Amino acid sequence: MKKKYSLDAQGISRPINLNLFAFRFPPTAIVSILHRISGLLLVLLIPALLYLLQQSLLSAASFTNLQYSLANPLLRFGLWVLFSALVYHLFAGIRHLIMDYGYGESYAISRKTAYLVMVAAAIIITKLGVRLWP
Amino acid sequence: MNQTGLRDWVLQRLSAVIIGCYTLSLIVFFLLHPALDYQTWYGLFSHLWMRLITFFVLFNITIHAWIGSWTIATDYLKPIFIRWTFLSLLSLVLFFSLVWGIEILWS
Numbered sequence: 001m002k003k004k005y006s007l008d009a010q011g012i013s014r015p016i017n018l019n020l021f022a023f024r025f026p027p028t029a030i031v032s033i034l035h036r037i038s039g040l041l042l043v044l045l046i047p048a049l050l051y052l053l054q055q056s057l058l059s060a061a062s063f064t065n066l067q068y069s070l071a072n073p074l075l076r077f078g079l080w081v082l083f084s085a086l087v088y089h090l091f092a093g094i095r096h097l098i099m100d101y102g103y104g105e106s107y108a109i110s111r112k113t114a115y116l117v118m119v120a121a122a123i124i125i126t127k128l129g130v131r132l133w134p
Numbered sequence: 135m136n137q138t139g140l141r142d143w144v145l146q147r148l149s150a151v152i153i154g155c156y157t158l159s160l161i162v163f164f165l166l167h168p169a170l171d172y173q174t175w176y177g178l179f180s181h182l183w184m185r186l187i188t189f190f191v192l193f194n195i196t197i198h199a200w201i202g203s204w205t206i207a208t209d210y211l212k213p214i215f216i217r218w219t220f221l222s223l224l225s226l227v228l229f230f231s232l233v234w235g236i237e238i239l240w241s
Contacts, residue, residue: 036202036206039202039206040202040203040206042199043199043202043203043224046195046199046227046228046231047227047231047234050231050234050235050238053235053238054234054238056172056175057175057176057179057238059172060172060173060176063172063175063176064172086157090154090157090158093150093154094154097147097150097151100147
């Protein structure tokens with residue numbers, strides 16, 4: 001059996017292997033990590049976004065072609081992921097900027113705005129998903 | 135990255151506001167044109183000011199993406215070799231994306 005706990009200098013039992021699933025994450029932490037994940041996703045999707053811009057502007061034929069291609073369920077799902085990340089990152093970013101400006105920095109309020117960001121983003125992302133559903 | 139990180143901090147927020155305004159404007163444009171056709175879309179980008187603004191926003195995206203990725207890489211990619219491989223590849227992607235953006239807007 002692997003030892004899971006050790007005693008620290010004060011004789012208090014401390015876990016050796018941190019089990020991330022055993023933690024309770026406050027909404028402020030979830031908003032923050034999702035902001036990072038959506039941001040990284042958007043960075044990775046920059047070439048895809050440029051490709052969309054290129055194909056949409058190249059010619060009337062490529063514009064129509066793009067519309068046909070995006071009827072493909074898989075590409076449509078990709079588009080939905082892209083917009084979901086964008087919407088979420090935008091909302092969480094606005095909250096971040098408002099807090100940088102000095103408003104809503106207390107834990108009580110930042111907890112509420114964290115829920116607000118997640119719920120508002122979830123509503124728009126769901127609406128978008130329904131609209132893009134083939 | 136500079137000594138205090140203040141410049142990065144300010145650039146990250148300034149670029150965020152610029153990208154955010156552009157994104158919201160584009161969303162409003164899409165909402166105003168539910169059945170967007172090629173003529174209208176191409177017409178928007180035929181203006182020099184729209185191309186210049188779009189390029190400016192693309193430039194800000196490069197800065198924003200770089201600072202954000204640097205922060206994330208510094209936090210999670212601890213082995214220095216892996217971190218710098220990731221950041222080097224990313225800088226290449228971002229640089230060529232910017233060049234590609236110019237090509238798209240001016241051809």
